[in-house]
Amino acid sequence: MARRAPAPPTASTGTAGAGDGGRGPLAAMRRRRRRPKVGPDGRPTGRLAQMRQVFDMTRKADPSVVWWMLGVVVVVLALALVIGFATGHPIYLLVLGIPLAVLGAMVVLARKAERAAFAQIEGRPGAAGAALRSIRRGWDFPEQPVAVDPRTQDSVFRGLGRAGVVLVGDGPPHRVGKLLEAERRKVARVVPSVPVHVLQAGRGEDQVPLPKLARRVQRLKPVMTKGELSQVSSRLRAIGGMRMPVPKGVDPMRARPDRKAARGR
Structure with a gap:
């Protein structure tokens, strides 16, 4: 009885996958290296x-x-x-x-x-927040401002660090000053023993230029310990951030159906 010829070897899951059609880990690694690195927008990410x-x-x-x-x-x-x-x-x-x-x-x-x-x-709404988020260590600046004037787009950003609370106004000084003062009073009521530093970003008088804003905040001297910082953070979290205005009119969640109209009267 004649013996069958042995079948040709196939690419296994080990190190045999040397070509593009291999199934081994080395072949997958080679395909990843050859694959162009591009982001969601089509730009290279290397x-x-x-x-x-x-x-x-x-x-x-x-x-x-x-x-x-x-x-x-x-x-x-x-x-x-x-x-x-x-x-x-x-x-x-x-x-x-x-x-x-x-x-x-x-x-x-x-x-x-x-x-x-x-x-x-520089000069765009929210530019101060982008500059403050470049601070990597020691400070916490949320992405959203804590106060915004919907008419002028002036905003106030609030940060917390061992040096205290920092309020940074983004807008002309004659307009953003009112927002800063209102936010300062709110913070002072919640944490009266914590120093509050008020800054304004811009090129005007008594303002901090945008490239120097992060450095100005980092130079503030620390006055609190890490335990005190966590307590102040929990109190400020109770204040919350920016609240969106509620539209006028009937609240659909509290509206009651008209039973007489449903009966046809």
Whole structure:
């Protein structure tokens, strides 16, 4: 009786999936690497692509960023060569200076990009809240303002940290001052022993420019412990945030049906 020829080997779930049609973990990893990284809007989300987008945005707002970055690179490399020739190891110091020069250029790009981003949102409603949310540690600033004037779009943002409560007004000083004073009184009634710092974002007199707002808040000296901070946070949470105006008219949840009209009278 003739024996059957052995069947050709198939791609298993192990390391055999070397091609695109493999089913192993290595094949899946290769497909992920080859897959273009794009976001929901179709833009690339890779690290280099994001850096290019930041550089293009910054260059449009401030064309001098190119010369600043090149200047930092030249200065760092020149300093590395001078130190290298002085110590007798110019090649070694030059190799060490290249990553430092790139790092310095990235720092310049980050500072310029931050200023360009603030310049784009400055003057718009809610710009102060966007600047305050850039604070990573030590402060809690909700996304929504605690008070808004629906007619002028002036708003007040409230933050809490170990330095106390910070109220930041976003709008012209002659208009947003009333909102700030009303919110300050409300906070003082709930936590009378906690310091309340009142700031206004803007370019006017006695106002804090948008790029310096986060730094101004971070420089406030802490006066509370973490335990006291949690107690104050729970009290402020009882105040709540912005309340939407209730439309006038009959409340449909409390309306009663007209029984006479239903009977035909």
